[in-house]
Amino acid sequence: MSHTMLQLNGMHVKFEPGQSILDVATNSGIEIPTLCYLKEAAPTGACRMCMVEVAGARSLVAACSTPAAEGMEIWTDSERVHRARKLNIELLLASGEHDCLVCEANGNCRLQDLAYKYGIIQVRFPRSFHPHQKEEENPFIIRDFSRCILCGRCVQACNEVMVNRAISYGYRGSHSKIVAGTDQSYFDSDCVFCGQCVQVCPVGALVERKSRYRGRTWELKKVRTTCPYCGVGCQLWLHVNDEGRIAKVTAVEDGAPNKGRLCVKGRFAYDFIYSEDRLTTPLIKEGEGFREASWDEALDLVATKFTEIKEKYGPDAIAGVSCARSINEDSYQMQKLFRSVIGTNNIDHCART
Amino acid sequence: MFLCIGTNMIEAHPVAATFLKNAVLNGAELIVVDPRKQPLVTFATLHVPINVGSDIAFLNGVMHVLITEELYDKEFVSSCCVGFEELKAKILEYPLERAGEITGVSEGMIRDVARRLAAADSCMLCYTLGITEHTCGKNNVMSTANLQMLLGNMGKECGGVNPLRGQNNVQGACDMGALPNVFPGYQAVINPDCRAKFEKAWGVSNLPDKNGLMIPQMMEGLKSGAVKAFYIFGENLANSEPDIAKVEEELSLAEFVVCQDIFPTETTRFADVIFPAAAWCEDDGTFTNSERRVSRVRKVSEPPGIARPNWWIFKELARRMGHEWQSDSSREIWDNEISVLAPNLMGVKYRRIEKDGLQWPCPDEDHPGTCFLHREGKFTCGLGQFNPVDWTPPAEVADEEYPFVLSTGRRLYQYHTRTQTGRADMDFLLPEETADISPADAVRLGIEHDELIRVRSRRGDVKVKAHVTEQVPPGMVWMAFHFRDACANWLTNPVFDPATQTAEYKACAVTVEKI
Ligand code: SF4
Ligand code: SF4
Numbered sequence: 001m002s003h004t005m006l007q008l009n010g011m012h013v014k015f016e017p018g019q020s021i022l023d024v025a026t027n028s029g030i031e032i033p034t035l036c037y038l039k040e041a042a043p044t045g046a047c048r049m050c051m052v053e054v055a056g057a058r059s060l061v062a063a064c065s066t067p068a069a070e071g072m073e074i075w076t077d078s079e080r081v082h083r084a085r086k087l088n089i090e091l092l093l094a095s096g097e098h099d100c101l102v103c104e105a106n107g108n109c110r111l112q113d114l115a116y117k118y119g120i121i122q123v124r125f126p127r128s129f130h131p132h133q134k135e136e137e138n139p140f141i142i143r144d145f146s147r148c149i150l151c152g153r154c155v156q157a158c159n160e161v162m163v164n165r166a167i168s169y170g171y172r173g174s175h176s177k178i179v180a181g182t183d184q185s186y187f188d189s190d191c192v193f194c195g196q197c198v199q200v201c202p203v204g205a206l207v208e209r210k211s212r213y214r215g216r217t218w219e220l221k222k223v224r225t226t227c228p229y230c231g232v233g234c235q236l237w238l239h240v241n242d243e244g245r246i247a248k249v250t251a252v253e254d255g256a257p258n259k260g261r262l263c264v265k266g267r268f269a270y271d272f273i274y275s276e277d278r279l280t281t282p283l284i285k286e287g288e289g290f291r292e293a294s295w296d297e298a299l300d301l302v303a304t305k306f307t308e309i310k311e312k313y314g315p316d317a318i319a320g321v322s323c324a325r326s327i328n329e330d331s332y333q334m335q336k337l338f339r340s341v342i343g344t345n346n347i348d349h350c351a352r353t
Numbered sequence: 354m355f356l357c358i359g360t361n362m363i364e365a366h367p368v369a370a371t372f373l374k375n376a377v378l379n380g381a382e383l384i385v386v387d388p389r390k391q392p393l394v395t396f397a398t399l400h401v402p403i404n405v406g407s408d409i410a411f412l413n414g415v416m417h418v419l420i421t422e423e424l425y426d427k428e429f430v431s432s433c434c435v436g437f438e439e440l441k442a443k444i445l446e447y448p449l450e451r452a453g454e455i456t457g458v459s460e461g462m463i464r465d466v467a468r469r470l471a472a473a474d475s476c477m478l479c480y481t482l483g484i485t486e487h488t489c490g491k492n493n494v495m496s497t498a499n500l501q502m503l504l505g506n507m508g509k510e511c512g513g514v515n516p517l518r519g520q521n522n523v524q525g526a527c528d529m530g531a532l533p534n535v536f537p538g539y540q541a542v543i544n545p546d547c548r549a550k551f552e553k554a555w556g557v558s559n560l561p562d563k564n565g566l567m568i569p570q571m572m573e574g575l576k577s578g579a580v581k582a583f584y585i586f587g588e589n590l591a592n593s594e595p596d597i598a599k600v601e602e603e604l605s606l607a608e609f610v611v612c613q614d615i616f617p618t619e620t621t622r623f624a625d626v627i628f629p630a631a632a633w634c635e636d637d638g639t640f641t642n643s644e645r646r647v648s649r650v651r652k653v654s655e656p657p658g659i660a661r662p663n664w665w666i667f668k669e670l671a672r673r674m675g676h677e678w679q680s681d682s683s684r685e686i687w688d689n690e691i692s693v694l695a696p697n698l699m700g701v702k703y704r705r706i707e708k709d710g711l712q713w714p715c716p717d718e719d720h721p722g723t724c725f726l727h728r729e730g731k732f733t734c735g736l737g738q739f740n741p742v743d744w745t746p747p748a749e750v751a752d753e754e755y756p757f758v759l760s761t762g763r764r765l766y767q768y769h770t771r772t773q774t775g776r777a778d779m780d781f782l783l784p785e786e787t788a789d790i791s792p793a794d795a796v797r798l799g800i801e802h803d804e805l806i807r808v809r810s811r812r813g814d815v816k817v818k819a820h821v822t823e824q825v826p827p828g829m830v831w832m833a834f835h836f837r838d839a840c841a842n843w844l845t846n847p848v849f850d851p852a853t854q855t856a857e858y859k860a861c862a863v864t865v866e867k868i
Contacts, residue, residue: 139778163374163396192765193782194367210778224708226640226648228633229768231518232369233642235709238634244654246634256709257644263367265768269777270634273654277616277776279629280658290627295659295669298626303673305609305625309582315561319571319580322531323587324520326630326663327638327650329683331522331529332537332691333667334586336678338565340555341671345542345565346580349531350520350588 006072021063021074022050032076033085033117035092035110035202036151037064040260041160047092047151049114051084052076060084086118094125097146098203104142105204107217111149112203132177138187140209140268141198148205150176154197162261166191193264199250210271211248215241224252227266228325234258234266246270306342315343322349354382354473358408358497359483359859363392364765366481366517369643373479382473384466386411387483388760389831390824401466402826403456405758406487406860409744411463412496414452416444418467419503425471426505434502436739443741455744470504475512482519482762486858490850492742502737510724518643520769525641528695528713533565538695554694557676567854568594569847572603581608586663587630591619592770592837595845595856596812613666616772619837629660636662638683639706641713644724647701648710747860748848751828755810755862757794759830759844762859767835774835786839787820789831790865795821800867807866808832810844816868830863 003014008028015024020043025032036047045062052063055073060081063074075081092098092111100106132145150169155178158167166189170179180189198206220239227234235255239248249267253260282298283290293301309317320338322331331349338347355373362370370393377383377396385397386408394400403411419425420441430437449460456463470476478501484493497514506512518524530537540547548560566574572594574580583604594600604610604623612624615632635656641647656662664686668678680686684703692698700715700722711722751758766783768774788808790800800806802821807814808830817832817839825831832841846861 139781160378161375162371163378187782192367223651223653224649225634225651225653226521226642226710228521228640228650228773230366231521231523231643232366233521233640233644233646233648233710234368235648238651238653240653246653257642257646258368261368261371264766264782265774265779266368269768269774269779271778272773272776273615273632273634275616275776278632278657278660279615279617279627280660281629282659283624283627283629285625290624293626295661298628299666299669299673302611302626303670306582306670307674309609313581316565317579317581318584319566319574319582320584321568321571321586321588321590322526322529323663324523324526324531325633326522326587327636327683328522328525328529328641328647328691329638329686330586330663330667331526331531332686333664333678334584335530335537336555337667337671339536339542339551339560340557341674341676343559343561345533345561345563346571347531347565348533348568348571349526350523350568350593 004070006068006070006074008074009076015068019068021052021066021068024068025063025076030076032063033114034064035149036153038153038156038200041156044152047149048088049085051081053078053081086120089114089118089120090123090125092149093120093123095128095149103147103204104207104212109204110202128174131175135185137185140193141186141195142207142209143186144205145177147203148178149203150178151202153200153202154178154206157196157200162194162196164190164192164194167197193268194262195264195267196261208248210268214245214247220247229265229269232257234262236262236266310342316346318342318344319346322347324349354476356384356386356470356476356478357393358386358478358480360479360481360517361391361393361762362479362481362517365519365763367765369517382469384469388826388829399466401458401462403458405760405829406747407456407744408484408493409489409496409742410447410452410455412500413444413447413744414449414456414463415467415470416500416503417447417449417452418464419471420444424467425503429505430503434737434739440499440739440741443743475509476504476506477511477513477515479515479517481517483859485855487860488748488848488850488857489745490855491852495740495742499739502739507737522640524643524645525639528641529691533567537691538697551694569849569854569856572600575603575607583607584611585620586613589618589620589770589772592834592840592842595842595858596847597840597842598813599847613663618770618772628666629658630666631656631660631662636683639687644712646710646712647706649706748857749846749861751862755864757828757830757863757865759808759810759832759841759861759863760859761832761834761841761845764833764835769835771835786817786833786836788817789820789822789825791825791827791829792821792823793827794865795819798865798867805868807868808844808863809866810861810863812846813843815839815843830865
């Protein structure tokens with residue numbers, strides 16, 4: 001591939017045709033702040049955060065959507081760039097209810113990070129009024145339009161990444177809003193609750209409802225695991241609070257096989273493990289019902305019964321079905337029990353359904 | 354190019370489907386073969402709405418065009434495959450006229466599919482249970498393999514025959530030997546060398562030398578008295594097996610039933626002893642996904658009450674039956690036993706799968722894993738074997754008395770018998786079962802959308818809400834088995850593929866009645 005050269009903050013760097021200024025900077029270890037940029041989707045330049053100065057250009061250009069060109073002289077950190085970014089952040093902060101104290105995204109917010117980084121102490125503009133009502137009717141996703149900065153990442157994630165085509169830009173000017181279908185609720189629209197829009201939202205406009213009040217970002221520990229539902233085997237981050245309870249689930253961004261994507265079950269259907277219905281103790285049948293028993297009693301009963309049946313009818317009078325949802329190690333142990341202890345190959349699982 | 358046959362991927366494997374949709378947006382061609390206009394059809398270049406259970410006739414018809422028009426990959430067939438002449442002889446029995454009649458799609462459409470497949474550089478064939486859940490399931494699978502070999506679409510990154518596995522660890526449970534004919538790593542129990550290997554490893558003698566029973570045969574055994582004790586780990590057979598009334602009768606006949614689960618279910622009602630188990634997130638371990646990738650599962654909290662990990666329960670039972678097992682954690686079981694005994698997994702160790710998992714075959718610890726099989730046309734058994742197969746109809750077809758075909762499947766918002774999703778707010782998105790019927794049938798029978806109707810088969814009947822939808826062709830009823838009420842399995846036919854013992858969930862005959 002032919003390499004070409006340009007100048008980045010005075011450094012000479014190579015690039016490949018087709019790369020954007022943002023790509024080149026990222027490869028060279030120079031950070032350009034972004035809000036709307038989403039790796040797997042076509043850049044839109046909507047948020048104007050990635051503005052950089054290019055020698056000879058009249059105005060600043062968006063690094064994400066401007067292709068790198070031979071001989072370009074780019075400044076990513078100049079005074080002019082700084083001023084533009086600060087102004088931009090201030091306008092965004094004024095555009096809605098960015099009151100971090102009570103925001104679920106506090107500590108996990110790109111806008112908050114940028115305001116801190118660029119030292120915004122005071123917003124010089126009046127807060128603009130937000131006419132769109134919050135949506136809190138489903139158990140999974142809260143849509144708070146007063147915090148939306150209209151960066152469009154959710155629209156891209158929904159349309160270009162997940163291809164669910166449920167949301168788009170609606171209305172105009174100060175009434176602009178991300179709408180589902182013809183401005184319906186998620187439930188009434190084509191939304192399939194994959195929650196990808198929530199995962200990519202850089203602020204607190206889209207948040208997981210189940211995670212509310214379960215812990216602040218900085219109190220949560222991330223543990224990687226595999227989804228317990230279908231055979232795709234998506235990689236999840238469990239965000240676990242100090243009680244050991246899952247506060248939310250997100251996808252492992254660069255993990256195989258799902259590369260940052262999840263569906264509704266993997267993202268939101270994790271809390272069955274906390275159900276009141278869980279079995280908590282061994283049970284032994286008594287009359288029409290069951291009574292609680294200790295492990296010793298229950299295990300001894302089964303061991304005795306199996307031994308009796310084996311002696312009386314032979315090992316093939318015992319059969320077992322393993323679980324296709326549980327871990328490999330469990331299935332291994334069960335077949336080992338059947339083959340080497342009971343002495344039968346009558347072991348199967350629902351491989352076929 | 355993709356050929357998706359009998360797979361409702363967008364609902365059953367949603368994230369896998371996103372990658373396919375991305376490819377389609379980037380210009381890939383997609384052919385969907387499915388009786389229903391299911392969600393994938395929105396993205397299809399061509400939808401081929403074959404009759405339920407006519408897959409082999411369709412595939413043979415396509416191959417007929419490929420062979421008679423000489424469009425197949427002659428080089429691949431002659432250098433990498435055997436049995437072409439036999440295949441050809443069989444295929445010639447399926448001229449388009451016959452294939453069209455059985456499948457209910459036009460001859461032109463079958464020809465169109467064949468020509469598109471032949472014109473594509475490579476084509477990935479994906480299937481799910483629409484192929485396997487038939488009395489001819491095994492033959493269906495062989496037929497898809499015949500087609501892909503004929504097209505030379507094997508051993509390529511974007512080719513092959515790709516079954517999408519239903520549950521998270523079906524692949525793993527097979528790999529672990531939770532099957533009546535193989536030890537872990539697909540080592541046959543009837544092979545004396547394999548038995549000797551496991552006898553040595555497990556410190557026992559006389560491992561049983563004949564194949565055991567598959568689930569349907571176990572159930573029959575409960576009735577005949579051949580099986581006295583039944584140990585059910587984590588399965589809700591009373592809802593998930595065909596013909597619930599029959600299944601429950603069989604379960605009630607068992608002399609002794611042990612259930613091991615995380616919830617009470619319809620099945621645990623039949624138990625004599627119930628063991629409470631640790632759930633996902635309450636134990637360390639591994640799952641193996643559809644791509645044979647072994648990934649880590651991690652513990653974040655303790656099980657409730659005195660519930661314990663499943664592997665511990667089995668180990669304790671073994672101990673009480675006179676066998677001391679060494680391994681005392683999932684990691685020890687994997688690293689010291691499974692990955693030592695299963696040749697394809699020898700290179701997979703816990704320390705190697707801290708982040709992304711490894712895809713087997715992974716024979717040694719320096720091996721990077723294998724992303725696709727049969728590379729460059731090299732099959733495990735040497736050359737690719739064509740297995741010509743004949744079409745056979747479902748065991749029960751629509752007739753005057755039961756004029757509708759019932760086909761079953763899964764819906765996005767629930768999972769299996771809802772033991773998990775029913776306790777995670779998913780009922781908000783899908784609160785009850787419906788019987789999906791076509792607008793034409795609804796009009797003909799005077800049934801309104803959401804009206805309570807009765808669906809009846811020779812096994813039983815359910816009262817269920819009608820869901821009138823364009824997805825379903827006239828003459829078909831489509832249902833799932835997520836809910837106990839109106840569960841499709843009150844109706845389904847307990848007949849099985851003779852080789853795989855997979856039930857024919859995809860086809861039986863029913864009536865649809867206004868109440
Ligand atoms: S939840 Fe998924 S489908 Fe719904 S709007 Fe968000 S990205 Fe789109
Ligand atoms: S997140 Fe969805 S697609 Fe991924 S493994 Fe879980 S159920 Fe399957």
